Amino acid sequence: MEVFYTSKQVAGILGINESSVKRWTNSGMLKCFKTPGGHRKFKKNDVLDFAARYSFKIPENVFSVTPAETNADLNIDKISGVMLKKLLYDNEDEIFDYLNSLILSGFTVTDLFDKVIVRVMEKIGTLWKNSELGIEGEHIASGRLTKAIIMLQSKIDNNRKNGLTAFCGCFEGEHHELPLISLSTLLKSQGWKVINAGTNLPVNSFISGVRKYNPDLVCLSSTFTEDTENFYRESGLLYEAVKEINSKLITGGNGISLDDTAAKICDYHTADFKSLISYLKINFPA
């Protein structure tokens, strides 16, 4: 089955604006055809010809996942398997190319994190737990993925800013940085300006940052909570500061349980990005 690409996908593949794609098709430099509804569609070979003629560098894996794969039966298992191998054996450029190709094939940023990256990192965690992967192997894989996600940020940063600012961080003792970087990437893709204060942040510094930047939204990520009582104490302090500036506090991650206590220390708690997006749509309508 021949696969066709949209103007948006071609813009992503070539690393240019959608308006340039339209201009070049209008001038005849880039071949396309139009659907009955007037939408431009592109063949892979036409995009490759254009790239070769005008010296555009195309990432290697960009065409490796076809849009068909992202339709009804998303093959998450297969994609996670490919990703796992890439994390273990490839470098960050190749991981980035693969993540980018998933986005270009129609994957939402939310699904990329909730369904693929969470699953792949769980597999890494299991390998590590079963001593099939050393600590160094886990660090290398996490480091490569972190770099690839940061590279992806500039690709999926939404040019249409919503004018809102989010302040994100983790409390002292929390070293899981990947969820926080993933969260920043997701929010940026939704048009948010993101201030990522990082992991291992003493609660007073977290609060100082909130007061200084006066954000519309504060996000706290927690993956591993050693001292639950202290965590709730610190969250309570942060929540007071967030309420003082009429902002909202959202907590997320597997280090926090969804019990009644959690409900009292934030405006909303969720374990995934899909629910965060739903919450934002209701509470920060465009």
Ligand code: B12
């Ligand atoms: C990578 C990793 C590390 C790396 C982190 C590197 C880095 N740069 O981030 C390092 C080596 C530092 C590390 C250290 C430790 N780790 Co660790 N780690 C992992 C691993 C393999 C992957 C985590 C990850 O990045 N996942 C990918 C992200 C995207 O997924 P996620 O965290 O689930 O995030 C999703 C949701 O939770 C949610 N979310 C998260 N935050 C937020 C925030 C908001 C606002 C919202 C809305 C949503 C949200 O949305 C995300 C997308 O769906 C997991 C294994 C696993 N099963 O997950 C163990 C794991 C989390 N680690 C674990 C442990 C025990 C540790 C250590 C104690 C190990 C040790 N003995 O030293 C230390 C603790 C360090 C500390 N004090 O923080 C346990 C935690 C068990 C628990 N909850 O008690 C796990 C589950 C491994 C295991 N099976 O035992 N770890």
